[in-house]
Amino acid sequence: MKKPIHPNINDINLTSVLYALSDPTRLDIVVKLAKNSDLSCGSLALSVPKSTLSHHLKVLRESGIINVRIEGTQHFLSLRNNDLDIRFSGLLSSILDAASYSNLT
Amino acid sequence: MKKPIHPNINDINLTSVLYALSDPTRLDIVVKLAKNSDLSCGSLALSVPKSTLSHHLKVLRESGIINVRIEGTQHFLSLRNNDLDIRFSGLLSSILDAASYSNLT
């Protein structure tokens, strides 16, 4: 498959990151990756069609939130924790905190 | 004018907040309010038509980010700092930090 393109750290845009995380499905993916890094697309266990999932992952990847590593036929996903923290210190963790707090209600 | 409706603290939704802040114009408004609280709509000095500004302010208000207080013919805007911090601790400040950091580039 084609090698996925990831934005450079300095090209990561705040509004793009916020937009990417403003979708419940995508936020759910990010929360799962925060708990369990290096998951394959299928391991996310989401009840959405492949094409829809692929779309959401593309949005997350192109906004600089996740990294996609290809191994065989599988795509392994991980959060760009370090990059995001360098670019926007504390942003991701506060969003993840807020997300886990929201899920408790 | 009609009294504007503000969501209760517990009805403030994370994805709605992130979505509201993912628009450059709205994020700009929030940054200005963070620096200078209690501004009227006109004092924001944005180069957008009144109707467009009104739309953005409605999105910010309904997502629970800003408070609108009417005095005469003017609407005074302020961030719901405390409410947001109670609901999502540290979220707004980390976004504001990221926004000010972005503007330096």
Added chain:
DNA sequence: TCTATTGTTCTACAACGTTAGAACAATAGA
């Protein structure tokens, strides 16, 4: 080589969002 597995890309479409002009509403002040 053939098949199953894993995702992407193409395409279409309905829903939503941003923008903005025009009309309207409410208040302050002359």
Added chain:
DNA sequence: TCTATTGTTCTAACGTTGTAGAACAATAGA
């Protein structure tokens, strides 16, 4: 009361987004 000020609401145009089926691409394993 009349007018200026300050915003809202209505309406429409236009672009964007989320969803999802169908076809396609790439690799692993038999």
